[in-house]
C-alpha cells in the first residue's frame with residue numbers, strides 16, 4: 001500500500017468513528033507483542049528495551065508500546081529525539097503525556113531527551129558495550145518522512161546501526177523512502193520491521209537486507225475504510241502554490257455542444273471553474289456557441305455549423321495543444337459526422353482526457369484502451385453501450401449495496417481498457433485496472449439532468465491539475481456528490497445541476 005493511501009485510510013477511519021488515537025493504541029500494542037515474541041525467541045533472559053522516538057506518529061507507536069512492554073516486566077528506556085514541544089502528532093503527544101502522568105512511576109521506565117548530537121553520542125546505546133543484550137525499537141521516522149534527514153536524526157540512525165542491539169523498526173526503517181524503498185542518505189538497518197495494516201510499497205520494494213524480517217499487524221482498520229471515498233481522500237488535492245499565476249492551475253478544453261444542447265458544455269465548464277481550473281475553453285458549433293458564451297467565465301471558440309464535425313478537427317487539435325486536459329462529449333450529439341470527429345480527437349489528443357455523454361456513445365474503446373490517463377464517466381446505459389452489448393452484467397438490477405460479487409464482474413469488463421471508469425449509481429463505483437473505490441456521497445436528487453456534466457467538468461479540472469486518472473475520478477465523484485448534498489439541504493429535491501455547480505468550490509474548501 002502506498003503511504004499516501006495509508007494516510008487517506010487512516011483519516012477515513014475517523015469518519016467511520018475510529019479515531020487515530022485508537023489506531024495508535026492498536027499499533028503500539030501489536031508492536032509490543034511482536035517485540036515480546038522476538039525477545040523471548042532470541043534471548044534466554046529478559047533484556048533491556050530502548051525505544052528511539054521521533055516527532056510524529058511513528059514515535060507515538062513507541063510511546064504506546066512502552067506501556068505494554070513495562071507490563072511484561074521489561075526495563076524500558078525511551079530516547080526522545082524531539083522533546084514534548086517538538087511532537088507534531090496529536091496522538092503521539094497524548095501518549096507521551098500518559099507516560100508523564102505516570103509519575104512518580106513504579107514502572108521501570110526512564111525517559112531521556114536527546115536534544116543535541118552530543119547527547120546522542122553520549123547515550124548508552126552509543127557506548128553499547130555497557131550492556132550485552134538489548135532490543136532497540138526504531139520509532140523515529142515512518143511514512144511521514146520527507147526531504148533530507150536532519151543532522152540529529154542521521155546521527156541517531158548511525159548510532160543505532162553501529163550498536164550491537166537487536167533492532168526492530170516501527171512501520172518503516174527510519175530513513176528509508178516508504179514509497180520507493182530507496183535510501184537517499186542513511187537508514188536504520190533493522191533485524192525486523194513491524195508494519196501496520198498493510199506493508200507499505202517501499203518496504204516491499206526495499207528487499208530483506210534493508211528491512212529485515214517483516215511482520216504485518218492488523219490494527220482493526222475495517223476494509224471499508226480503504227474502499228469508501230471520504231474526506232480523507234481530499235488530501236490528494238494538491239495545494240495551490242502561492243506563487244501560481246494565471247493558467248498554471250489548470251487550463252482545460254471542453255469539446256461539445258450542438259443545435260440541441262448548449263447547457264451540457266456550459267455546466268461542465270462552470271463545474272471545472274468551481275473545481276479550481278484557471279482557464280476553461282469551449283469548442284462548440286455556432287448553433288450553441290452564443291448561448292454558452294453568455295457565461296463570461298467560459299472562453300468559447302465558435303465553429304461553423306450546427307454540429308461539430310471532422311472538418312473542425314484541425315482547429316480543435318490546436319486548441320487542445322494549449323490545454324492541460326480535455327473533456328470530449330457534453331451535448332455534442334450522436335450523428336455520424338460528430339462521431340467521426342470525436343474518434344479523431346480521442347486518438348490524436350495526447351493530453352489527459354475525460355470522455356462523457358455522447359463521446360461514450362461514439363468513441364470506439366480500442367482508440368483509448370491503452371491509455372491510463374483517460375476517465376470515462378458513464379451511467380449504466382452508457383457503460384453498456386461503450387463496453388459492448390454482450391457484457392453479461394445484469395446492470396439494470398445492479399445494486400451496489402451487494403458490493404462483492406458485482407465488483408469483480410465490473411472489474412472484468414473495465415479491464416478491457418487501462419483508463420479509469422466512474423460507474424454512476426446509488427453508490428458510485430470507480431474502477432481502474434485492479435483498483436476500485438466506492439462513493440456514498442450524493443442523493444437521489446442527483447438524477448436531475450446535468451449532474452453528469454458537472455461530474456465530467458470536475459474530473460477534467462482535477463486532471464488538469466496533475467492528479468492521475470484514478471485520483472481525479474474518485475475525488476470528482478465524491479465532490480460532485482457532496483455538492484449535490486449541499487444543494488439538497490438548500491432546496492430539497494428541487495435543485496438542478498446549476499445548484500450543484502454553485503456548491504463545488506465550497507465543498508472543496510471544506
Ligand SMILES: NC(=O)C1=CN([C@@H]2O[C@H](COP(=O)(O)OP(=O)(O)OC[C@H]3O[C@@H](n4cnc5c(N)ncnc54)[C@H](O)[C@@H]3O)[C@@H](O)[C@H]2O)[C@H](O)CC1
Pocket residue numbers: 006010023024027054055056057058059060061088089140141142143144145146147148149150153170171172196197
Ligand atoms: N495505519 C497506520 O499505518 C498507522 C500508522 N501510525 C504510525 O504513524 C506513522 C506516520 O506518522 P506521521 O506523523 O505521519 O509521520 P512520522 O512519524 O513517520 O514522521 C514524521 C515526523 O518526522 C519529522 N520528519 C519528517 N521528515 C524528516 C526528515 N527528513 N528529517 C527529520 N525529521 C523528519 C516530521 O517533522 C514529522 O513530525 C506511521 O509510520 C506509523 O508508525 C499510527 O500510529 C497508527 C496508524
Ligand SMILES: [K+]
Pocket residue numbers: 058138139140141142169170171172173174
Ligand atoms: K521507524
